[in-house]
Amino acid sequence: MTETIGKVFGDITVSADGYSAGLDQTEERPFGADGGDGTGSKLHAWMFDHADENRAEIDLILDAGAFIMxxxxxxxxxxxxxxxxxxxxxxxxxxxxxxxxxTHHARDPEQMKGGTTYHFVTDGIEAALAEARAAAGARDVAILGGATTLNQYLAAGLVDELRLHIAPFTLGAGTRVLAGVPPLQLEQVSSRAATAITHLTYRVR
Amino acid sequence: MTETIGKVFGDITVSADGYSAGLDQTEERPFGADGGDGTGSKLHAWMFDHADENRAEIDLILDAGAFIMxxxxxxxxxxxxxxxxxxxxxxxxxxxxxxxxxTHHARDPEQMKGGTTYHFVTDGIEAALAEARAAAGARDVAILGGATTLNQYLAAGLVDELRLHIAPFTLGAGTRVLAGVPPLQLEQVSSRAATAITHLTYRVR
Structure with a gap:
């Protein structure tokens, strides 16, 4: 009898030069200087301003059974x-x-509305993944970011699938996806262009 | 009367982490340590091993009236x-x-077969572009790379269109496209997935 387990995917939006966030994050500006006007994320306009067109990609993220960030x-x-x-x-x-x-700073879980509970993990990426896998059961685990976190999982060989959403501008500075990650062989699973975003899905070998 | 002039496009193949060449270029290995077995360019397999499938993108490069590298x-x-x-x-x-x-080292032009003549330009990127424009007439000028050269043209605001061919692997080190280039606003003109490559075309605003 084979036990079905979900995959571990990383899903992140990047600028054309590979940054997932600009510099100078603040409470008002979660993605830092990402080229927007400060009222929202320019990087994530595809999710918020063009949600209908990108419903499939959004649903694939939210279908996960547990999330890591x-x-x-x-x-x-x-x-x-x-x-x-x-x-x-x-x-x-x-x-x-x-x-x-x-996080490096312990904190009790926070139960939110609608089924989301935030758990704060202080003993590293592998422990967090083990907890997420246990919580997700047969469903997927989503590593949402930021780039620093995703890069650690990629470098550790713990990611099965990498999804990049490439936004049509460059940032020139910030937190870069795949930086400091040893060479990876990828298999291009799919690539889809929407109005102002390109969705790329790779299987990590 | 409007004079028709061609556009200036940059066209370059990159790894999923944005490198157009690995480290340690040699005569036997033009793209350095690009993850291949040393007998050819792994980055450019889309051009050589899958030319039929990517004919449109290859032709768009070779249709230029002058080239810069x-x-x-x-x-x-x-x-x-x-x-x-x-x-x-x-x-x-x-x-x-x-x-x-x-180049920084002057040299007489080299006339090759089939209409290609190599001209060696020692007075910088703007001079090279002026010569290329004059040679191309109404046709496009192609900036072929490497990344260091293309980045200089992008930083100087001299590129109308940027074409990236994203190969399904990462290099982790090498010469990176768009590095050191101030933030650019791009318009996604087209995006096409082939078997093991994604072609992205941006208009640079």
Whole structure:
């Protein structure tokens, strides 16, 4: 009897020069200086301004049974948890599943509305993945970012599938996907162009 | 009366992490350590092993009326021209048009078979572009690379269109396209997936 387990995928939006966020993240600007006007993420316009056209790619992310993210993706708080912060996604986050946040600072889980619970993992990427796998069961585990977190998982050989959404501008500086990752052999699974984004899916060999 | 002039396009093949060549270029290995077995360019397999499928993209490159390349794309000779070297492309290169090679070391033009003449330009990227435009007339000027050369043209605002061919592997090190280039606003003109390559075309605003 074969046990079905989900895959581990990384899913991240990058500029044409490979940055997933600009410099100078703040509470008002989760993606830093990403070329937008500061009212939203220019990188993620494909998700928010063109959601209908990109529904398949959005659903593939949200279908995961558990999520992993780095602390800087979770929020702008650095060091100790010195103020209330429950992510950028409001009281009813879109994950509807356990979401594991990598941090050096322990914190009790936060149960949100709609099935999302934030768990704070202080013992590294492999421990977070083990917890996420256990939570996801037969479903996939999504590594959402930021690039620093995803790069650690890629370098450790823990990612089965890499999805890049390439936005039509360059940033010139910021946090770069695939930086510091040893050479990877990829298999191009699919590539789809939408109005102002190109979706690339690779199997990592 | 409007004078028709061609556009200036950059056309380059990159790894999924944005490198157009690996480290350690040699005469036997024009693209350095690009992950191949040393007998050819792994980055450019789409051109050579799958030419039929990618005929449109190849023709778009070769339709240019003049070409520009950096000296390291032209060959492995560094410093003075201390040995005979007429490019990697044999006696009848595929360009069939003037090709301008940026170098710090003056050299007389080399007329090859089939209409290709190599001109060696020692007074910088703008001078090379002016010569290429004059040679191309109403046709396009192609900036072929390497990344260092293309990045200089992009940073100087001299490129109208950027074509990236994204190969399904990462290199982890090498010469990176768009590195050191100030933020650019791009317009996604087209995106096409072939078997093991994704072709992206951007208009540079």
């Amino acid at each position: 780095g602390r800087n993706m979770f929020g702008p708080v650095r060091g100790e948890w010195d103020r209330p912060w429950n992510g950028w996604w409001g009281e009813d986050p879109p994950f509807h599943a356990p979401a594991f946040v990598l | 950096g000296r390291n794309m032209f060959g492995p000779v560094r410093g003075e021209w201390d040995r005979p070297w007429n490019g990697w492309w044999g006696e009848d290169p595929p360009f069939h048009a003037p090709a301008f090679v940026l």
